[in-house]
Amino acid sequence: MLDLAIRGANLPDGRQGLDIGIRGDRIVEVTPGALGEAAVDIDATGCLVTPPFVDAHFHMDSTLSYGKPRTNRSGTLLEGIALWGELKPLLTQDEIVERALQYCDWAVGQGLLAVRSHVDICDDRLLAVDALLEVREQVKTYLDLQLVAFPQDGYLRSANAAANLKRALDKGVEVIGGIPHFERTMADGGAAIRALCEIAADRGLMVDMHCDESDDPLSRHVETLAKETQRLGLNGRVTGSHLTSMHSMDNYYVSKLIPLMAEAELGVIANPLINITLQGRHDSYPKRRGMTRVPELMAAGLVVAFGQDCVMDPWYPLGTGDMLDAASMGLHVGQMTGQDAMRDCFKAVTENPARIMRLDGYGIAPGCYADLVVLQARDPIDAIRRRARRLQVVRRGRVIARSAPLTTKLELPGRPPQVDYTLS
Ligand code: FE2
Secondary structure (H helix, E strand, C coil), X not given: CEEEEEEEEECCCCCCCEEEEEECCEEEEEECCCCCCEEEEEECCCCEEXXXXXXEEECCCCCCCCCCCCCCCCCCHHHHHHHHHHHHHHCCHHHHHHHHHHHHHHHHHCXXXXXXXXXXXXXXXXXXXXXXXXXXXXXXXXXXXXXXXXXXXXXXXXXXXXXXXXXXXXXXXXXXXXXXXXXXXXXXXXXXXXXXXXXHHXXXXXXXXXXXXXXXXCCCHHHHHHHHHHHCCCCCCEEEEECCHHHHCCHHHHHHHHHHHHHCCCEEEECHHHXXXXXXXXXXXXXXXXXXXXXXXXXXXXXXXXXXXXXCXXXXXXXXXXXXXXXXXXXXXXXXXXXXXXXXXXXXXXXXXXXXXXXXXXXXXXXXXXXXXXXXXXXXXXHHHHCCCEEEEEECCEEEEECCCCCEECCCCCCCCEECCCCC
16 A cells, blocks of 8 residues: 555656656655555656756755845946845844744745755854754754855955854755955965865765856856866766856857866756846846856756755846746746747756755655655646646655646636636
8 A cells, every 4th residue: 555646747858648656755656557555646647747846056045035234226246245244144043943934834835845055155253044043953954054164355355254164064964165255366276175175084074166147258267167076086076056157158168168077977956047147237228138058058967956046136137936937037037938948947946956965866766755645737848838737746755835726717708717827
């Protein structure tokens, strides 16, 4: 007897009409039929069933703080950083915990069950670190929260960042962050990358840096990040986030850079919602799009994810925790409208970030964790198009969130009584 059966599922890889059998917290069977009885049945006939959405680039210490103490008038990255600097002294641990927990509720409702959050370590009190460690513990039964020690004000530029980063790691933060383009010189940026990667090698940790989040075509820190990754034997454990300067780089240089990144097996995270709003701010027209070269990086074999980066904070006034927003924006900005490219955009908010975060037991196969989302969509492309409702969200074999299907009743003479936004 199974504990849970999800019947008639369409999987993201294109297989249709499969039954998924679950016992305890694990998937035990995936079969085209004849699945045995279960204590609980979910009829997912014709619906996409996916492993959970994953956001590998987020800032949970600032989320849902929009308007505190004021809003970002220019909408620029630098005013956002300045605004966060104004807010930091006013923060309390309880307030950060409360906002983060509320955000995790939103995330669960959207089927987003794993988040890598950067946490600013430049406040000597390390309030945000303590707060998010507390949140990580509180949510661990329903959401995997991975924390990155992020020196927002610069690892070398900020006086106590090096000491604070070490304190944060000692407290249990598990990934090393950085922001080399925010150091005062290119040389300092390179030095920060070397120092941070050496700490990662010493401690056996992963690295995920905000890297080249700029429109400056000569911001080339990702080159150093890739080279240091190779020098220290960190292949497959290092991620470059944003990489927006690649949008503006000379094509010949990029033709040399991407193979180096591929050799270093760098993870890449673009944040389309933020990149399209924050970059190109010094341009008049034409105005650059400011997203890294996603299709080209994917074609070179790099693992590329789309992150949200921000939801309702000093940098971004919108968002609900819906990774399909990030997938849709990435699809549009990257002009990824071919069938395979659209499916790649869905992978960029599911299996690719799961690989970058090295999540254990992720997927739909016997032995994987029974973490699944049933969507009101036929397939991944339909899910992106419709920002499909998450009808059921399952974590470790238990339904933890439900939403009613979206239908709209019509009152039009001679027309159908309702629409559901699918092709008939
Ligand atoms: Fe970020």
